[in-house]
Amino acid sequence: MQFLDEYQETVASAITKYIFKDKPEELYGPMNYIISHGGKRLRPMMVLMACEMFDGDLKKALKPALAIEFFHNFTLIHDDIMDEAPLRRNKPTIHTIHGINTGILSGDALMFKALKFFENLEPELYKACMRVFIHTGLLLCEGQQYDINFETQEEVTFNDYIRMISYKTGILSASSFEIGALIAGADFKDAKAIFNFGKHVGIAFQIMDDYLDVFGNQEQIGKKHAGDIYENKKTVLYLLAKEHATDEERKELEFWYSKKTDNVDKVYSVEKIFRRTKVDEKSLLLIQEHNELAQKYLNKINVSDAKKKPFIELANYLLRRES
């Protein structure tokens, strides 16, 4: 999508412009390292998109957009420590290179830098954006903790799961849109509507991620097939299957999810239950539902259809990754 490429260029050159020159290098080097490795940088683009939707000044939104990207990377640094992840974007993670202490500290510092990047805004707007941002930070911590809890929690309900993914991923996209709208001077109702659009696209995206793990075209996704099953992750597929399975199937499912094994029989058996309980269709339906909810919120917004078009394109891009 051309409009995304343009935003991406804007974000990339801003990141280069604002590269940290502060000292000590041992603290700021790792921060520059993770930021310069890119990723899709969707969230800062969302700030700019929403700002443009409400005819805002993109220059004014640029530093807050970077704030969102710094913040996102702060969460990645700390998450990678928690997950003991050796790689991120095909590069060694910070804690792998510099140790856990530098990981903790450079994450903390990146978060403070993110907060600083709102300081150009006038007080009223500053406060409005900071409230959204800080609340998002707290929900992200809660979502991460729920995710950790789920690993050992016996009963995880479907609602528990939706809350967890919306806190962990939906809310940050949602807030990126909301902050962009606020900076453009959108009214409270419109800002909330674009927030809710982002939230439901985010949820749909996460369900799609679970779906593709098992039912996706592996070559296009570039991830190990059924990695979530090997990892016993309580994904939307697992939760739907448990809900719709016979007693016997449920027992079998629980049996397989109680062991960590690379045995292909596990994936074969679990997938068979997934197909019998039709969780593929069911999760696609859920994606559709959340996408429709997102569209409903988008429709409420008082701007021209032309202004809404990029948002529909973005949702389609995120949710039809196989097509």
Place this chain on the structure above:
Amino acid sequence: MQFLDEYQETVASAITKYIFKDKPEELYGPMNYIISHGGKRLRPMMVLMACEMFDGDLKKALKPALAIEFFHNFTLIHDDIMDEAPLRRNKPTIHTIHGINTGILSGDALMFKALKFFENLEPELYKACMRVFIHTGLLLCEGQQYDINFETQEEVTFNDYIRMISYKTGILSASSFEIGALIAGADFKDAKAIFNFGKHVGIAFQIMDDYLDVFGNQEQIGKKHAGDIYENKKTVLYLLAKEHATDEERKELEFWYSKKTDNVDKVYSVEKIFRRTKVDEKSLLLIQEHNELAQKYLNKINVSDAKKKPFIELANYLLRRES
């Protein structure tokens, strides 16, 4: 000091009132655990003291005062992970009980909660306080990184050291005073003056801490004698000694500081050099210098002497711990 006791009671009851009831418990439980274990809670009291100095509304300053305390505890949680500290205030540290992941995450969440506790302030004041607070957070990270660097850095200058301790400890006290003053509506000059008062008292306090480690009355301090020497910590005593030592003494000092040993000969030899280079007198002089600087800033402030008295008493309390 009676005025401190009163403030302490105010802070303690506010902490009880605002205990976190949020979920998940696995995240908020550890946060409540560290906050309820107390400590001296000097920093929130500093917010209240400064607010009262400028005739401000203590009620308005209460949540920001708690923010400072939450923030301080966030840094303690993460520092304890980095230092692998098993105990804090005689209780097991959070990462010791719940693991490093919960330590990282509950620290992050406590930081966001701290930021949230400024939200009652009107936008102009909110922004002013947040700027001070966020900048302090960043300097704290930098100070912590300098401290880590010093462990392996060959040449640490005296100025390097003063910067490190002022970032690590001085600035937070300084900012506590400044935020209290801002909330009371003090003008920019007075707020900066009380900031600088706090900064220099903080630096003097830290030098005193180094001094007492070797020259203090162990029973009164309740810490192991010369712990810093055993740990090869580059304290103000070590840096002054290196500066004023003969070549031979400097070599001996470097020899002892290159090994980790519990050998009492080490402490005996290092202390002998400390005495020969008169670093005891020199560090007491430095403490006096910073205390005088602090008083100079206090004198500049345009309030009655009666209003300044608690600040002088606090400085004396912090700096004359042996008397």
